Amino acid sequence: MRDSEKIMEKTSLKPLVILEQGRVPAAPRVAQISCCAPGARASGSAAVCAGAFGADSVPEILGKAVIGEIETSYGRVPVVSADISRRDRWNELRCRLGNFRMNYAIPPGIYAVGSPRPDSDVLVSANYKLSFDRLRGALAGRDLWILVIDTAGINVWCAAGKGTFGTDELARRIGIHGLGGMVTHRRIIVPQLGAPGVSAAEVKKRTGFRVHFGPVRASDIPAYLDAGLKATPGMREVGFGLVDRLVLTPLEFVPAMKMFPLAALIILAVSGLEMNGILFGAAWRNGAPVVLLLFAAVVAGAFLVPLVLPFIPFRSFALKGFLAGAAVNALLLHGVDVLPGRDAYLTAFSYLLFPVISSYLALQFTGATAYTGISGVKKELKYALPVYAVFCVLSASALVAWKLAGWGLI
Amino acid sequence: MKYLKNVATLSYNAEKCTGCGRCAEVCPRAVFAMDGKRAAVTDRDRCMECGACARNCAYGAISVSAGVGCAAAITNALITGGEPSCDCSSSSKGGCCG
Numbered sequence: 144m145r146d147s148e149k150i151m152e153k154t155s156l157k158p159l160v161i162l163e164q165g166r167v168p169a170a171p172r173v174a175q176i177s178c179c180a181p182g183a184r185a186s187g188s189a190a191v192c193a194g195a196f197g198a199d200s201v202p203e204i205l206g207k208a209v210i211g212e213i214e215t216s217y218g219r220v221p222v223v224s225a226d227i228s229r230r231d232r233w234n235e236l237r238c239r240l241g242n243f244r245m246n247y248a249i250p251p252g253i254y255a256v257g258s259p260r261p262d263s264d265v266l267v268s269a270n271y272k273l274s275f276d277r278l279r280g281a282l283a284g285r286d287l288w289i290l291v292i293d294t295a296g297i298n299v300w301c302a303a304g305k306g307t308f309g310t311d312e313l314a315r316r317i318g319i320h321g322l323g324g325m326v327t328h329r330r331i332i333v334p335q336l337g338a339p340g341v342s343a344a345e346v347k348k349r350t351g352f353r354v355h356f357g358p359v360r361a362s363d364i365p366a367y368l369d370a371g372l373k374a375t376p377g378m379r380e381v382g383f384g385l386v387d388r389l390v391l392t393p394l395e396f397v398p399a400m401k402m403f404p405l406a407a408l409i410i411l412a413v414s415g416l417e418m419n420g421i422l423f424g425a426a427w428r429n430g431a432p433v434v435l436l437l438f439a440a441v442v443a444g445a446f447l448v449p450l451v452l453p454f455i456p457f458r459s460f461a462l463k464g465f466l467a468g469a470a471v472n473a474l475l476l477h478g479v480d481v482l483p484g485r486d487a488y489l490t491a492f493s494y495l496l497f498p499v500i501s502s503y504l505a506l507q508f509t510g511a512t513a514y515t516g517i518s519g520v521k522k523e524l525k526y527a528l529p530v531y532a533v534f535c536v537l538s539a540s541a542l543v544a545w546k547l548a549g550w551g552l553i
Numbered sequence: 554m555k556y557l558k559n560v561a562t563l564s565y566n567a568e569k570c571t572g573c574g575r576c577a578e579v580c581p582r583a584v585f586a587m588d589g590k591r592a593a594v595t596d597r598d599r600c601m602e603c604g605a606c607a608r609n610c611a612y613g614a615i616s617v618s619a620g621v622g623c624a625a626a627i628t629n630a631l632i633t634g635g636e637p638s639c640d641c642s643s644s645s646k647g648g649c650c651g
Contacts, residue, residue: 303603303605304603304604304619304620304621305621305638335578335579335581335605336581338578338579338603338605338608338609339603339604339605339608339619340608341608341609342608342609342611343575343609344609344611356578356579359581374578376583379578379580379581379583380581380582380583381581381582383554452554453554458555458556458557458558459557460624506624507623507624507625509622509623509624510621510622510623510624510625510626511623512622513581513601514554514555514556514582514599514601515556515601515622516556516560516561516600516601516602516603516622517602517618517619517620517621517622517627517637518557518560518561518562518602518618519556519557519560519561519622520622520623520624520627521627522557522560523557523624524624524627524628524631528628528631
């Protein structure tokens, strides 16, 4: 007897929950877990199974989060803990810092928290592990079902914007996992930030389930449930406070820094460029301060602007970035006096280029904020891109003039 | 915090409103509020054009040109000539989402 069969038998003998068999129209008893196994998509088969996997085949990514399983008439459902482990937190950090988040998906399907019954509420989540952790972490002491839908490992808000956290996928998952047979009620709680992709009316028409939009933040879910699925106005609004902005800065700063080594190398090479070759002494002496100015421009645009966003004048991100970049540039040029000999051409080059770089990077942050819309960003780009181009040409001219002056040609 | 003035494409036709309250429920920026038996727009400049209200208005009272407010996506679209799409799911590039 294979291990999976042993566990099936064991759990069949001692089920935590047995749903009324009679309610389930010809429910195929799920003897194998392949139909919703990680990687297996939708499948043309009519097999219905609730959970994504059994306790014997918990995917590595979920680790200690799965603490048991519940036998239902649609198969086994993994029970997840509300405890967020140290590894989960470490992985969250990795998501915040880089591309680790691109491959942080859990298998879609039904999960359980506590010991849910057929009349327990169903919460819908994206299959991005970070979203799932936020959700289960808020549900300590509750008995609930979680329906994880396939958003390709993207969070609820971004996936809803693209439509992958959407009406079609939600309706499909309700069918695939036999939710209608598993629960006796017809209500599902969808995160409010999924609303751009989910039409409640359409879901109701297709599945019979009435969508209740839950609060924006998972931490408000217990209060929302206790109030009888009623959200206070505060639960409905997205915040964008200091911490919200701070956690987003690494993904502005780190990608921006990818180009930095190459740019620094070019700056050093140009700085050392003489009529008869590249002089290393000159490269370092003239180039290092410019590399520092470039670094400061990246910090200003990708870190400083997000951090002190509300305190920089203007609503436009391009202007906020330009202002922050110009201020930092001025501080280094005149406050710290980084440029040797206060060369006029280099000073002009610095003012023409670096605030524009900060501005460009600040504009990128519009993709991550909780209050900017596409029309505004389009308007900003319409004005900013030509200005950027002009400033780049002017700064390049200043650089050429600096070199020519250095060689005694002008 | 508010973004640029008078750019949001949100439009609302109060005559079609049945007062179901879905728009006020789904808006993450509190742009809609229930004013008696009808929804009312509190401040259009707060709108971030996510499209949740329009998607969930079963009576066609709301329209908004929704999209990804991401400079990188829009710049890419300008260059390649396509529709702006957030590239979060591709591993080739650090997208805006996470």
